[in-house]
Amino acid sequence: MVIQTRHLFKCYGDGKNAVKALDDVSIEVNKKDFIAIMGKSGSGKSTLLNMLGGLDYPTSGDVFVGDECISALDDDKLAKIRRSKIGFIFQNYNLIPVLNVYENIILPLQLDKQIVDKEYLEDILETLGLSEKKNSFPSSLSGGQQQRVAIARALANKPKIVLADEPTGNLDSETGFHVISMLKNMNKKYGQTMIVVTHDREIADEMDRIIRVVDGRVIE
Numbered sequence: 365m366v367i368q369t370r371h372l373f374k375c376y377g378d379g380k381n382a383v384k385a386l387d388d389v390s391i392e393v394n395k396k397d398f399i400a401i402m403g404k405s406g407s408g409k410s411t412l413l414n415m416l417g418g419l420d421y422p423t424s425g426d427v428f429v430g431d432e433c434i435s436a437l438d439d440d441k442l443a444k445i446r447r448s449k450i451g452f453i454f455q456n457y458n459l460i461p462v463l464n465v466y467e468n469i470i471l472p473l474q475l476d477k478q479i480v481d482k483e484y485l486e487d488i489l490e491t492l493g494l495s496e497k498k499n500s501f502p503s504s505l506s507g508g509q510q511q512r513v514a515i516a517r518a519l520a521n522k523p524k525i526v527l528a529d530e531p532t533g534n535l536d537s538e539t540g541f542h543v544i545s546m547l548k549n550m551n552k553k554y555g556q557t558m559i560v561v562t563h564d565r566e567i568a569d570e571m572d573r574i575i576r577v578v579d580g581r582v583i584e
């Protein structure tokens with residue numbers, strides 16, 4: 365088991381403004397799984413992903429990464445888990461415009477004073493088709509290329525788990541498929557567990573398993 369949640373609840377706000385975003389979610393994700401989270405807008409997909417990645421605390425219930433219960437950790441310890449075990453990919457690539465592709469990719473490692481494994485990075489760049497673009501700036505890249513840079517950045521610290529929130533949301537469907545097939549390659553090659561939020565049925569069909577979220581509840 366790589367990630368597990370037990371009776372996870374998340375409420376935003378209180379009183380009559382309270383929103384129950386997650387409602388008793390218990391899921392298990394295994395090593396090397398390539399999983400889609402699907403559901404309508406507002407169903408709780410991002411909230412679930414954020415809990416899985418320790419970006420936010422649940423209202424109640426537990427999240428386990430490996431055998432560690434991360435919902436009980438303080439901010440510092442949680443940040444450490446995130447930096448060492450988890451890679452995030454968002455719909456907006458969040459690349460730094462004044463840094464080139466290579467600098468963007470290694471920035472999190474540098475901020476965290478981690479050693480850059482050059483051979484591994486070259487391999488990632490090669491697999492993602494970015495070797496020729498190392499010195500390019502984000503503004504000169506297409507959306508698909510920028511998203512691949514964001515993928516490389518998420519993989520740079522060799523995370524065991526990669527969490528992606530609608531990574532193809534801003535891409536046309538062909539480019540979207542290309543990005544997903546790249547993620548699939550990486551999943552096969554490096555064996556990370558990947559959890560991808562999407563509302564594209566065809567993209568979800570590429571994955572091993574689909575977790576469906578309806579009104580904050582999981583229906584598998």
Ligand SMILES: Nc1ncnc2c1ncn2[C@@H]1O[C@H](COP(=O)(O)OP(=O)(O)O)[C@@H](O)[C@H]1O
Nearest residue numbers: 376377383385404405406407408409410411412
């Ligand atoms: N920070 C927040 N504050 C208040 N309500 C929120 C917040 N984030 C999400 N919500 C609410 O929680 C529900 C689930 O949101 P979200 O997880 O973003 O759904 P999805 O990613 O499936 O579109 C929605 O009703 C949304 O409005």
Ligand SMILES: [Mg+2]
Nearest residue numbers: 409410411529
């Ligand atoms: Mg969302």
